[in-house]
Amino acid sequence: LEPFIQTIRTQHENILRAAKVRQDFTANVSHELKTPLTAISGYSELMETGMVQGEEIKHYAKEIHHNSNRLLALINDIIHLSEMDRTEYEVPMQQVNLSELVQNNLESLKISGEQRNVSLRYVGEPASVYGNAGLLEELLWNLCDNAIRYNKANGVVKVQVEKAKEKVNLIVSDTGIGISTEHQERIFERFYRVDKSRSKETGGTGLGLAIVKHIVAQHDAELFLDSKPGEGTKITVSFPAHKG
Numbered sequence: 001l002e003p004f005i006q007t008i009r010t011q012h013e014n015i016l017r018a019a020k021v022r023q024d025f026t027a028n029v030s031h032e033l034k035t036p037l038t039a040i041s042g043y044s045e046l047m048e049t050g051m052v053q054g055e056e057i058k059h060y061a062k063e064i065h066h067n068s069n070r071l072l073a074l075i076n077d078i079i080h081l082s083e084m085d086r087t088e089y090e091v092p093m094q095q096v097n098l099s100e101l102v103q104n105n106l107e108s109l110k111i112s113g114e115q116r117n118v119s120l121r122y123v124g125e126p127a128s129v130y131g132n133a134g135l136l137e138e139l140l141w142n143l144c145d146n147a148i149r150y151n152k153a154n155g156v157v158k159v160q161v162e163k164a165k166e167k168v169n170l171i172v173s174d175t176g177i178g179i180s181t182e183h184q185e186r187i188f189e190r191f192y193r194v195d196k197s198r199s200k201e202t203g204g205t206g207l208g209l210a211i212v213k214h215i216v217a218q219h220d221a222e223l224f225l226d227s228k229p230g231e232g233t234k235i236t237v238s239f240p241a242h243k244g
């Protein structure tokens with residue numbers, strides 16, 4: 001009977017853990033949505049009651065604009081994550097040319113880098129993976145966006161597609177601020193940020209890497225993180241080759 005009891009116990013623990021994660025997420029979502037909304041409500045009230053005038057109005061309008069964009073970004077990411085959480089949702093998968101997908105996104109990624117004085121380089125060989133092109137594009141965008149936002153002025157982001165034994169690797173490395181060891185394990189958690197103000201200033205939601213982790217799991221891929229504070233970060237997504 002002992003192994004049976006152990007199975008039940010483990011199942012019970014897993015259910016409790018999942019409930020706790022859900023509860024934490026709901027509490028975090030409420031808090032994250034409340035902050036920009038409180039700002040929007042406060043600033044617009046000041047304008048409405050005539051407490052601010054002339055040039056000041058522009059400043060407050062800008063804050064309202066900024067906070068509504070932040071709210072929109074958050075809601076988009078939350079909707080996306082909850083869609084992916086629905087287990088019954090089957091993602092259509094097919095053979096995707098990964099090197100082509102990266103190259104197709106390179107120009108717009110470069111422009112996004114230029115805005116922060118970060119240059120983007122691509123080194124790749126032709127390789128395909130079994131997956132969903134839309135999700136893979138999102139994965140690439142989230143990783144590159146971080147590599148740009150957490151970089152230094154005149155920094156570099158390198159995107160690589162590499163064929164290894166039984167694997168196809170997508171590697172995004174940057175010359176940015178890096179992540180210290182104590183944070184490395186947690187950055188894939190929803191809403192976990194090392195430096196909350198830097199994340200917010202640069203338009204982060206704290207959900208990008210949680211979405212990445214989800215997409216990686218959907219593709220039976222593996223994630224590797226290699227980072228040194230002050231030197232940079234390298235994230236490898238390792239896909240199984242010849243699958244599907």
Ligand code: ADP
Pocket residue numbers: 146147150174176177178179187188192193194195199200203204205206207208209210233
């Ligand atoms: P955010 O929207 O805050 O960027 P993410 O989920 O994408 O959220 O990332 C979580 C946290 O991990 C970030 O807030 C940042 O502290 C850290 N991080 C992610 N990518 C990098 C990187 N390339 N270099 C340094 N820190 C990073």
